[in-house]
Amino acid sequence: MAVKTHVWISLWFLLTAPVIFWDAFYCFMRPRSMTGGDLHWIWEPYGLYQEVDHVYGVESLQRNDGFPNAQSFMNIVETLLNLTYLYLAHVSGATVAPLIGFAAATMTLWKTVLYLAQEFYCGWCATGHNDLKTLLVFWVLPSGLWIVFPGLIVYILGKDIATTLGTAQRQAVKATSGKKN
Numbered sequence: 001m002a003v004k005t006h007v008w009i010s011l012w013f014l015l016t017a018p019v020i021f022w023d024a025f026y027c028f029m030r031p032r033s034m035t036g037g038d039l040h041w042i043w044e045p046y047g048l049y050q051e052v053d054h055v056y057g058v059e060s061l062q063r064n065d066g067f068p069n070a071q072s073f074m075n076i077v078e079t080l081l082n083l084t085y086l087y088l089a090h091v092s093g094a095t096v097a098p099l100i101g102f103a104a105a106t107m108t109l110w111k112t113v114l115y116l117a118q119e120f121y122c123g124w125c126a127t128g129h130n131d132l133k134t135l136l137v138f139w140v141l142p143s144g145l146w147i148v149f150p151g152l153i154v155y156i157l158g159k160d161i162a163t164t165l166g167t168a169q170r171q172a173v174k175a176t177s178g179k180k181n
Contacts (some may be wrong), residue, residue: 002093003093003094003097003098004160010090011087012103013083017082017083020041021079025072026056030061031069034057049138052138052139052175053126054125054129067118074107075108075111078107082101088100089142102157109146112150114144116143
């Protein structure tokens with residue numbers, strides 16, 4: 001049985017991979033990746049973002065906050081799972097592919113919720129200094145994408161998995177109903 005795939009899910013996993021690696025390595029390479037660092041030219045847009053979200057900024061680095069690198073490590077794990085899904089679904093045809101994609105998207109969804117919840121519960125300690133427009137454009141909107149798309153992927157792949165399990169159950173019942181004990 002062929003693995004059911006969805007073009008938009010595959011595109012999301014494929015197109016977000018370089019963005020996630022770029023973001024993660026910005027965090028791993030701090031302070032060299034930050035404004036004034038010798039590698040900042042690779043991460044030039046982060047010159048602005050480190051001022052919008054202080055988790056990415058100097059304050060976080062100076063207090064030795066482990067959260068940015070911990071979430072970056074999780075981003076890499078999730079992305080490797082996303083790429084595994086792509087390989088399993090489109091190259092090898094392994095039936096476990098939807099489960100891998102479902103697990104990866106679930107991880108991304110809830111890690112993003114954790115990131116936002118942490119900010120809420122610390123009283124907007126890393127983003128509360130922004131005006132509303134800056135907060136919406138540079139923090140809420142991008143963060144929202146990492147909730148909406150993984151949430152939709154969890155829903156769609158979860159539905160696919162449930163359908164496959166239901167079909168397998170009906171086939172098993174049908175196969176065993178004709179047998180005598």
